[in-house]
Amino acid sequence: MLEARTDQNVLLVTLDTLRADALGVYGGRAATPNLDRLASSGARFTFAHAHAVVTLPSHTSILTGQLPYEHGMRDNSGFRVKDGTPSIATQLKAAGFTTGAFVAGFPLSKRFGLTPGFDVYDDQMPELKGDVSFSMPERRADVVVSKATEWIGAQSGRSFTWVHLFDPHSPYSPPPEFAARYSSQPYDGEVAFVDHALGPLFDRLATLSRPTVVIVTSDHGESLGEHGELTHGMFAYEPTLRVPLIVATIDPAQRRASQGRVIDSPARHIDIAPTVLDVAGLQPASGLLGSSLREVIAAGDGPDRPMYFEAMTYNLVRGWAPLRGVITGREKYIDLPIPELYDLAADPRESRNLAAGTPERLQVLGNTLRTYDVALPSRPGQESADVAATLRSLGYVTGSAPAKKAYTEADDPKRLAEVDRDLHTATEHYQAGRVEDALRMFNSVIERRPDMADAYIQRAYALWESGRVQDAIRSLEAGLAAGAPDRDIRIRLGIYLAESHADSRRAIALLEGLPRTDVEAMNSLGIAYGDAGRYADAIATFQQVLTLDATNGLAFQNLAAMTLRQALEARTSDEQTRKLGESERFARQAIDADPALPGAYTTLGVALSSGGRKNEAIEAWKRAVALDATEFNALFNLWLELARAGRKDEAVAYGRQFVATAPPAFFHADIEQVRKYLGR
Numbered sequence: 001m002l003e004a005r006t007d008q009n010v011l012l013v014t015l016d017t018l019r020a021d022a023l024g025v026y027g028g029r030a031a032t033p034n035l036d037r038l039a040s041s042g043a044r045f046t047f048a049h050a051h052a053v054v055t056l057p058s059h060t061s062i063l064t065g066q067l068p069y070e071h072g073m074r075d076n077s078g079f080r081v082k083d084g085t086p087s088i089a090t091q092l093k094a095a096g097f098t099t100g101a102f103v104a105g106f107p108l109s110k111r112f113g114l115t116p117g118f119d120v121y122d123d124q125m126p127e128l129k130g131d132v133s134f135s136m137p138e139r140r141a142d143v144v145v146s147k148a149t150e151w152i153g154a155q156s157g158r159s160f161t162w163v164h165l166f167d168p169h170s171p172y173s174p175p176p177e178f179a180a181r182y183s184s185q186p187y188d189g190e191v192a193f194v195d196h197a198l199g200p201l202f203d204r205l206a207t208l209s210r211p212t213v214v215i216v217t218s219d220h221g222e223s224l225g226e227h228g229e230l231t232h233g234m235f236a237y238e239p240t241l242r243v244p245l246i247v248a249t250i251d252p253a254q255r256r257a258s259q260g261r262v263i264d265s266p267a268r269h270i271d272i273a274p275t276v277l278d279v280a281g282l283q284p285a286s287g288l289l290g291s292s293l294r295e296v297i298a299a300g301d302g303p304d305r306p307m308y309f310e311a312m313t314y315n316l317v318r319g320w321a322p323l324r325g326v327i328t329g330r331e332k333y334i335d336l337p338i339p340e341l342y343d344l345a346a347d348p349r350e351s352r353n354l355a356a357g358t359p360e361r362l363q364v365l366g367n368t369l370r371t372y373d374v375a376l377p378s379r380p381g382q383e384s385a386d387v388a389a390t391l392r393s394l395g396y397v398t399g400s401a402p403a404k405k406a407y408t409e410a411d412d413p414k415r416l417a418e419v420d421r422d423l424h425t426a427t428e429h430y431q432a433g434r435v436e437d438a439l440r441m442f443n444s445v446i447e448r449r450p451d452m453a454d455a456y457i458q459r460a461y462a463l464w465e466s467g468r469v470q471d472a473i474r475s476l477e478a479g480l481a482a483g484a485p486d487r488d489i490r491i492r493l494g495i496y497l498a499e500s501h502a503d504s505r506r507a508i509a510l511l512e513g514l515p516r517t518d519v520e521a522m523n524s525l526g527i528a529y530g531d532a533g534r535y536a537d538a539i540a541t542f543q544q545v546l547t548l549d550a551t552n553g554l555a556f557q558n559l560a561a562m563t564l565r566q567a568l569e570a571r572t573s574d575e576q577t578r579k580l581g582e583s584e585r586f587a588r589q590a591i592d593a594d595p596a597l598p599g600a601y602t603t604l605g606v607a608l609s610s611g612g613r614k615n616e617a618i619e620a621w622k623r624a625v626a627l628d629a630t631e632f633n634a635l636f637n638l639w640l641e642l643a644r645a646g647r648k649d650e651a652v653a654y655g656r657q658f659v660a661t662a663p664p665a666f667f668h669a670d671i672e673q674v675r676k677y678l679g680r
Helices: 033-042 055-066 089-093 141-153 177-183 186-205 269-279 294-299 313-318 359-369 386-393 413-431 433-450 452-467 467-483 485-501 504-512 519-531 535-548 554-568 572-593 599-608 614-627 631-643 648-663 665-680
Strands: 008-016 042-047 099-100 120-122 157-163 213-219 243-248 261-263 305-313 323-328 331-335 339-341
Touching: 008 055, 008 089, 008 186, 008 269, 008 305, 033 213, 033 243, 055 089, 055 269, 089 099, 089 157, 089 269, 099 141, 120 141, 141 157, 141 186, 177 186, 186 599, 243 269, 243 467, 261 294, 261 359, 261 452, 269 294, 313 413, 313 452, 323 359, 323 631, 339 359, 413 452, 413 554, 433 452, 452 467, 452 485, 467 485, 485 504, 485 519, 504 519, 519 535, 519 554, 535 554, 554 572, 554 599, 572 599, 599 614, 599 631, 614 631, 631 665, 648 665
Parallel strands: 008 157, 008 213, 042 261, 099 120, 099 157
Antiparallel strands: 042 243, 213 243, 305 323, 323 331, 331 339
C-alpha cells in the first residue's frame, strides 16, 4: 500500500486547527469528500496525536521529527529554529528533490526559521497590523492551493511539497457559500471549504508522470468550548491534542484505487518525518525518537508508542503552570499542580479524572514522563546579567515566569479558565467600541493574575488607541514591575516610548538585550534607533531583519521611513534626491512583499510628494486610506495636497473624514488646521 520508491513525489498537507473528528471520514459534520476519498484508498489513523497545541511548535515537530524540547520551539513567537536543524526539506533537497512550501498563516512565515531546504518558501500574506493582533494574518485556502498546484505542475523531477492551510483557525469566517450552508457551525464551514479547495490539487496529482505519497494531518485541534476552552493553547485535552492522519498514494498508473485501512495503533507527529524519508528511500537523521509508519500501514497494526505532549504558551506568556503529559496505551496523564489521569478507551471525552483514586498509576506514568526532558522552558533572550542590571538601573524589574520555583493549584490552568474567558470578553468589548468596559475587565484580570503579560499589553493598546499615551506606557511598566513575562512587554513598551518620543534611550535599553534573531524585537529596536536620530543603526537593524526574513514587509516599510527622514534632513539637493529614491524603492519593495501594507503607501506618498510628483503621491495616499481608514497621516496629507491643488470637493471629503476620526491626542494641531479650512 505504501512503498519505498525512489521515483515518487511527496506531498505534506497540514490543516491548521483541525480537530480529528471534524472530517466526514472521522464522523464529523462537515462535508469533506476529497479527504474522505483520499482516506478510502489509503491509511487512516484513528489515534494520532500532536506534541503541542499551537502552530509553530507543532509544525516544527512535523518537519523535523523532534519533540518541542529538542527543537526548542515552545510557542508561536519569540523563537526561531536553530541553524543546522535537519528537516524533511533539508534531507530531501540533499537527495535531489525540488522542494516547495506554501503556507497560509503568520506563525509559519519566514522569520521563524523553517525555510532551510526549501527552493521556494511562499509565505506572502499580510503583516501583523497594529500593536495587538486579534486574529492572525492569513491567506485563503484556494489561493495557497492554486500557487502550490501551479508549482507542482512545473516540476520535472521528484518534488517534495508542503501545503499549509490556515482557514479553520479562529475567527471562523468561511466564504459566503459555505457560511450559508453552515450558518450555525461556521467552524465546520471552514473545514468544508478547506476540503473543497484541496480538490484541484489532488486532481492535478492524478495527471503527473509519477506517483505522489500524500500525508495529511493537522497541527492541533480546536476546543470549541469543551473543557471551558474556547479555542486552543491552554489545555491539552483530546479536542486539541488528537489530530487526523491520512497517508495515501495517488498513482496515475494505478487503474483501480487500493482498499483503504483504518489503523487504531498510536501515531505521533514525530513519526511523520521518518515516514517521509522512508518512502523516499532515505535514512532519517540519527537520534530521532519517532519511527516510520510504513510497516504499521502494511500490517494494519503496530506497537504501542508512548507519546509526550505539552502546552507551554500560557506558562511563557502568563506565568501559569506548565502543562506536560504522556499517553501510553489508552491512558493519558497530565502533569499539573492538580494532576489528571484519564482512561481514553472508556472515557474518550475525558470527563472522569481518575488521578485521586489511582496513586500507583500516577507514579508509573509520572516516571514515564520523566524519561523525557521536563525542564522548564525559557524564552530565548533571557537577559544576561549586564542587560538585567541595565534594566534595573532604569527602574525596571524583569519577569521570567519559567524561572518560578514552584507552581501551586492557584497556577493550574483549570483554576484560571475563567480568567482566560474574561480576557476574551475584554477583547470583545474593545472590538465593539466599549472601551471603558474593556478597560474595567482588563483591570479585573490583572488584579487576579498580575503576571499575565498579554493582559497588560492589551490594556495598553486600548489606552494608546484612545490617546492616553502615558497611561499606556504606565500599563506596560506595571507589567514589568509585577514580574510578568517580559519579552512581549519590552517590545511594546520600547515602541511606545519611541513613537511617543518620550524616551528613546530607555526604549533602546529595553530592546537591545533581546535576541538579534527576533524579527519583531529587531524591527522595534530599529524604530527606537530612528527616534534617537541614529539612522545608520536603524537601517542596519532593518537590514538584519531582512537577512532573517527576506520578504518582511515591515522591515522594508521601516527602511523607507528611515531613508525618508534622511532625505528630509539632507544638506544638499543631490543627497536629498538620492535618499528620496532609496525611500521610494524600499516602499515599493514593502508593497511587493505585502500589497495590503497601508503604511508603505503612506511613506511612498511622502517620498513622491517631496520629489515633486504630487499626483502620484495623492494616489498612493488614497490607496493607504482605502486599505486602512485609520491611516491618519495619509488622510491629512491627502487633504493638504488636494487643497493646495484646488481640488476642493475631494479635499473637503478627506478633511471631514480626518476631523471625524483622527484621535486628538495625536493630531490636535492638524485637526484644528483642517477645521479652519472646512469652516471657510
